Amino acid sequence: MSPNPRAICSTSYQVLVNFGKRHVKDVMDVHTILEDPLGRIGACGLRMLRADVLCSLHSPMVAKGSLGSQDMWRELVPVLLDGAFWEQGRQAQFQTQPEDSPLLRPDSPCQALRPAGTGVLGEGVRAAQPLTGQPLTGQPLTGQPLTGQPSPAEPPRRLSSWEWPGRAAGGGFRRKPRSERGSARRCSRGLRLPRSARAPLAGVTAFPPCRYLLCASGDFVKVYSVNTEETLRLMGGHADLVTGIQLNPHNHMQLYSSSLDGTIKLWDFMDGIPIKTFTVGSKLLALQIFFLWSDTFQLVSVKLTKGAGQDLESKELSVVLDGVGASVKHIAFGREGAYVVSVKDVTLQVYFFKRKLLNRFSLSTVKTKGGDNCFSCVVCHPTEDCIATGHADGKIRLWRNFHHRKEYTYSTLHWHHDIVMDLAFSVEGTRLLSGGVESVLVQWHNESSCQKDFLPRLGSPIEYISMSSDGALCCTLHTDNRITIINSNLRFSRSIQGLIKSRDVKTGLVVDPRTKALVLNGEPGHLQFYSLQSDQQLFSLDIVQRQYIHQAGLKQSDLVKVAFSAQGTWLATVEESEEVTDPELQLKLWFYSEETQSFTLNTRINTPHDNHITDMCFRDMDELGDDSLILVTTGRDCVFKVWVMVEDTDPEAHESVSWSCDFVGSYHNYQATNCCFSEDGSLLAVSFEETVTVWDSLTWDLKCTFCHPPGNIRNICFGRLTCSKYLIGATDYGFLCCWNLLTCALEWSAHLNIVVLQPDPLSEHIAAVSWLSKESSLFVFKPNEPRPLYIQRNLCKEKILLAAFVPRDEPETISSEKYLWLRKSQLFFLTDTQELMTLSTKSLEERLTPSSKQLAVEESLPVTPFSLLLGKHRHQQAQEDTDLGKPVVHNKQEQASPAVKELLHTPAHVLPSASFLCTIFINSLLISKENKSAEEVADEVEMESEKAGGDSDEEDVTVMEQEDTSPMELLGEMTCKLSKSQEKELRKIRKMDYSWIAAF
Amino acid sequence: MGEFEVHRVRFFGLVPAGVRCLACHPRGARLALARTDGTVEVYNFAANYFQEKVIPGHEARSVESLCWAAGERLFGAGLGGDITEFDLCGLSAARGVDGGGGPIWSMVASGTGTQLAIGCEDGSVKIFQVVPGGGIQFERNLDRRKGRVLCLSWHRSGTYIVAGSIDFFRVIDVASGQTVQRIMVNHQVEKAKPECVVWAIALLSSGTVVSADSFGRVQFWDWEQGTLAESHTVSTSAALSLAVSEKEDSIVVGTSTGATYQLQLLPVKLGGLEKCWVRTKPFQFHSHDVRAVAHSSTALISGGLDAQLVIRPLMEKVQKKGYDAVLRKFTFPHRRLVSCARKARLLLFQFSQYLELWRLGSTEETGKDGEVLPPCRMPEHLVQLKSKGPEHIYCSCVSPCGTWVGYSTASRFQLYRVHCDGDGVSLRKVPKVPKLLPPAYQLQFSADSESLFVASARGSVHVFQLLEPGGCKHLHTLQPPSGCSEAVYLLAPSADGHWLAAVSGDWAIHIYNLKCFQHHCVVPAYSCAVSALAIHPSTNNLVIAYSDQQLFEFSIPEKQYTSWSRAVQSRGLHRTWLERDSPITHITFNPKNPAHILLHDTYLLCILDKSLPLPDDSTLLMNQSTLKQLPETARKRQLHAFKICKKFQPLLFMDLLDENCLVVVERPIMDFKTQLPLAVQQKKFGT
Secondary structure, eight states: OOOOOOOSGGGGOOOEEOOOBOOOOOOOOHHHHHHOTTOOOGGGGEEOOOOOOOHHHHSTTTTTTTSOGGGGGOEEEEEEEOOOOOOSOOOOOOSOOOTTOGGGSOSOHHHHHHHHHHHHHHHHHHHHHHHHOSOOSSOOSTTOTTSOOOOTTSOOOTTGGGGOHHHHHTSOOEEEEOOTTTOGGGTTOBOOOTTTSOOOOTTTTTSOOOOEEEEEETTEEEEEETTTOOEEEEEEOOSSOEEEEEEETTEEEEEEEEETTSEEEEEETTTTEEEEEEEOOSHHHHHTHHHHHSSOEEEEEEEEOOOSSSEEEOOOEEEEEEEEOSSGGGEEEOGGGSEEEEEETTEEEEEETTTTEEEEEEOOOOOGGGOOOOEEEEEEOSSSSEEEEEETTSEEEEEEOTTSSSSOEEEEEEOOSSOEEEEEEOSSSSOEEEEETTOOEEEEOOTTSOOEEEEOOOSSOEEEEEEOTTSSEEEEEETTSEEEEEETTSOEEEEEESSOOOSOOOSOOEEOTTTOOEEEEOSTTEEEEEETTTTEEEEEEESSOSOOOOOTTOOOEEEEEEEEOTTSOEEEEEEEESOSSSOOEEEEEEEEETTTTEEEEEEEEEOSSSSOEEEEEEOOOSSSOGGGOEEEEEETTSEEEEEEEEEOOOTTOSSSEEEEEEEEEESTTOOEEEEEEOTTSSEEEEEETTEEEEEETTTOOEEEEEEOOSSOEEEEEEOOGGGTTEEEEEETTSEEEEEETTTTEEEEEEEOOEEEEEEOTTSSOEEEEEEETTEEEEEEEOTTOSSOSEEEEEEESSOEEEEEEEEOSSOOOOOSGGGGGGSSEEEEEEETTOOEEEEESSOGGGGSOHHHHHHHHHHTOOOSHHHHHHHHHHHHHHHHHHHTTOOOOHHHHHHHOHHHHHHHHSOGGGSOOHHHHHHHHHHHHSOOSOHHHHHHHHHHHHHHHHHHHHHHHHOHHHHHHHHTTHHHHHHGGGGGGSOHHHHHHHHHHHHHOOGGGGGO | OOOOEEEEEOOOOOOOOOEEEEEEOTTSSEEEEEETTSOEEEEETTTTTEEEEEEOOBTTBOOSEEEEETTTEEEEEOTTSEEEEEETTTTEEOOOEEOSSSSEEEEEEOTTSSEEEEEETTSOEEEEEEOSSSOEEEEEEOOOOSSOOOEEEEOTTSSEEEEEOBSEEEEEETTTOOEEEEEESOTTSOTTSOOOBEEEEEEOTTSEEEEEETTSEEEEEETTTTEEEEEEEOOSSOEEEEEEOTTSSEEEEEETTSEEEEEEEEESSTTOSOEEEEEEEEEEOOSSOEEEEEEOSSEEEEEETTSOEEEEEOTTTOSSSSGGGSOEEEOSOSSOOEEEETTTTEEEEEOSSEEEEEEOOBOOOOOOTTOOOOOSBOOEEEEEEEOSSSBOEEEEEEOTTSOEEEEEESSOEEEEEEEEETTEEEEEEOSSOOOOSSOOSEEEEOTTSSEEEEEOGGGOEEEEEEETTTEEEEEEEEOOTTOOSSOEEEEEEOTTSSEEEEEETTOOEEEEETTTTEEEEEOOOOSSOEEEEEEOTTTOEEEEEETTSOEEEEETTTTEEOHHHHHHHHHOOOHHHHTOSSOOOEEEEOTTOTTEEEEEOSSOEEEEETTSOOOOTTSOSSOHHHHHHSOHHHHHHHOOSEEEEOOSOSEEEEEEEETTEEEEEEOOHHHHHTTSOOOOOOOOTTO
């Protein structure tokens, strides 16, 4: 990964930082920590909530004279030690190990396979025998050549996910998280970066406003473009959840991130390169496991060691505060990092770093008039010594004078009727924003006036609020995983939304045949169409069409079932109210209207069944006309109903067709649970509790029944293509059965607790996900073979509830035979935490399309005299091109001035002398006849710069000294065009910003 | 502790007048308060905010503004156009000086206390000189502008006066008398609102002018530039009053919604020099307009039209937790407005301008504890006696036999003979009552109703002999041998007619022997105001309750404190008892059980059993309910001297009619709240 050369002027960018949040579930069994042979796990207990760099402690201003320039490098980063012991399993590792970590790298494919094999055998045998106590019917899944020999001597590897067969074989197999915004349940943790970020320097505000939104998301840090809402960059490298991100106060182009894996990383987020990794976890931390057992959290400060290498260990920890709240919202840093505030329950703690003074203020615990004084969040005023706290009863208190134990005082603002979820001060501190479950963003003007503004109808409760560093934008993060960007005048600007987190995904994962989008529950009563390619919501279809009221105890109607017809022209939805006994059911059929490019309601059927509808499917027949379209619903009222389209005879009717019930079938008064059409549509399989019935879809005769007691049928599906003679069923008591429809006999069965059974529409493959002893495993098989094609043990620790095959636009070329089943479609999973996951052979970086990367580069050109000049130059060139009648090649522009670009992207101090560059620069401004020569020149420059970078790495001090002169030489007469403040600014940034060199 | 049949009287229709203005003594020892009916009260901070002095009002005298000047002198000015000095020793208003500018809306004393400035209806600001010997003298007029001057504030240095009017305020140079700045305050407000009344103003020593106006804003102005520095909208309705602390770092604002707010001058950055005003604590103690606020060094004081005086201590200024750290509300006066004729079962209620005589009802039923007995005869309003003239009543009393009623106003003392003939009651004025000047501050009939004791100025007590069928003779005037300048405000005759205890404003208790009309002794001085005292009928021990909640028992024959009293002092009273916030207003005894002392204040009724051990701080003071649940043997161990009943609230009067019959007079707050004018309507969330 070769880092882009940095632009000299790019440091003057503005960055809006936000953070996404991740609820941390984790962490680990402490026993495992101690046993782990790799010895790096102790760090996992560390939870860094906020990587605030206490710049003032070591900033040159404070540490005048007494500290050398080296000391400026030492930055204190307080982190939070997590004392909670989380029961749930560790998060799946989504990210591959950094290349330079030899410890975890599997040495050979063989070794890597072994632990996986162990898992398979262990589970298969253990699960099968105690349950049945007899030989399995059909061929067991164990004992296949795929699995290796058990090696019980080896301790269970916690990090077994490093050692997946795929990775060992091809090195390219990775699991790609789709979960960023999909896992909204975990939204409760994150870092609020802009809070203690410094106000922008005066010279910077003149530049174009914030463009980037940074968001911690899963194990990644995402960079969004504020203008296009696009994901520009995905920075991966952490081995566990990113718990906090924070802009480097010395250099707003750099970002600190902390993770559950016990490391703090420093990133150059423009280029997406990790500059440094500080390993905080250590043996020292292992001693603090004592703290982990209790329920207390500690705020500790970490001294970031200065060193040349990329991986550094920072083990100097000092506890700042004990017993702090568990959330980042409970901690805030005061003006210029002079103090830190933490709240917990009804206690507010303020710790002054310089005076080493700890003040504690308690509110009364008595709930007067229904008020609940518990703190919910805290922020500090950016310029004044004022602390704002939100409370569970909706009050906001503004604390002042808190350096006095007695004479502290606070004033109260009260609008929210329920808990204040988050607060944020504007950059100047004149406004305070607050949000809560009311889904209203409240803006409090300076506290002297009672004036407040509201931005209502934000859709869902506000979880986090963040301000951009120049104050022009603010963004709110909602419980349903949406980021809303709001103008400073409190106007809704745009929203970034991927997968909306709904309260409960009842509809299952359905693929829209038209757009290939995933369709599932979105906002309450809405169906969301989620584009997998762009990670964006395509649109949201209001199905229930009723106002949703956020209030506990109200019975609301929600969408429970969705089915698409094969071409996607028809959509059937079922909604029911939350009442358990007598649900109000509605079946709606929607027709896709080409004119409006949207679904319009065709038929509404009230109470299609007398009880809950359990399943619904269309007869998928591509080749046949509309007449063949049949909808089958199964209900707990022990019947299945067949719905067909009928021509509407009423001439006044709006629609030409409508749907009506054609056939009602039942079987021994059993509840109908599942239904499925065969591929050619001739057969319908309906499961009635323990029995599967097969019906002829023309005559509606019961053809045959299958039964594999004990246990109710959980899932059924027909085989496809060559395997269409098979019917697959999974039962409650852990059997996967395959019946042959021709012989009407059980072909094979396996003992597996299958929760999800998903056939690939484009191939014979069927994916089955089993859930056993707190881990999900994936099996892919063809019905005609009892042996699975692919087994992935320990897919994730969470229960996978739903899965879907999404057809690929074009089949992917897959080298490994094992993954051939992934060729035509991609498999997606949704876990019970509403994380969307997929299996992919592509690497992470490929997810971002080249165009968006290009966009990032384009955007990274600052508006400086340089860029103006460059723009003019380009513009002229383009014009000349058109004048000459040449076909304008897009690449032409890119190649036109590589020298200038290199010049801009390379830090001044690593550039060769100006006299050397001068000719190149001048040449680049000339209209080049041959593109090739320019490229060559560019290469040369790069080589030079690399060399220079290497040198400077060893001699930091000299570089610093040179700095002052080199830009002058480089810029030459250009400098005069920079205003004085800009120049000053540039110099300042240049002085600070050379730590990225370490990345070379 | 014995059961009583209780006459629970709720027909005393007292409506206290609203608080109009407050004036805190510059040295913080006293608080003067004027009510809307012209009554002026003085509260003593040192004596636990005891309502030390009351000067009853006068129909023609309204007090819009009070100020302390020239040390301890209290001046008031009102819409009558007069400036009045109040004689705090003689408890009377001196003759007023005409301000000469129509109704006076505001008055302020200069920092030195030698000058008074008044703001008049005609827009003039006049300066009066406080003459050291007594009285005031017109000095000069300052620049007169149109518009009534509603509020004034004098710069500490005495060079400038700021005067608030409608829509504007102006700054006047005292030396030249010229207006040097005139600032409009309604410039930001849309035209729809008619006018912006500057209700209160303060000129800080830094030159900042703080104004509170009818739009609910508190604004800080730089008067030299004429610019608005800060504006705090504290209320949607008017901000009516404003007071600045001595250090000028805290301001209290009263609004017409009944809320008071504190604004504090706080450093923007900790340890930094830059400071800003921040609205901090809101308090909602009043239901009506807060017309007056004051800022003492340790407390915020507010008085509202709901007649409440609220003293809210600033916790950060209070050094230790204790009496000073308690929020206190005073609604009712700390003196007796009810007198009871025990034998005749009559109650006399004193209102500001009339008296009401009621006969108590009776019942023949008996019942258990807590039962309500149906009366067989309803209480009866016998007669209403209106006082003549514009003056309000100072005091009143009915004799124990119920045949004599006396009252006194500022200028006249009246004695009436009550004739009951069947159902009809008639009052006949006793002729030839000796003229009393100055008037009576307290009236007390002897137990046998044969003599009347009249507390008078200069520590003197007049003794009248009542003659049948309707006459009165001055017998003697008792005076402390050493002389005294202050008026007597409490009297306690002994049941056997032998002794009389009198308390004057200097808190000295003199005991006189009535047989020989001689001064008997002085109770050793105690540095607090006496709130109630009574002489035990059988032992002739004088029981004294001080406003700091201490109790003493003084044996008159032996001229020394009793051993029980010494025991109480050495042991100390229960902390909860000492932290109560209203003083004991009446003491009486149960003749059947000489060890019992019955006391009451506004919130509790207590029977003090001297035979039982005193409680210590670890035990529960109010243990009646817990005792009930205990078995007999355990109860014995838990018993202590204080039997407290909080059933009757607020309790204005309690007396023992006979051995097992009590009368209590309550005035439920809600009853008199309904008689107040409507408060500002406010939307309440969730309704």
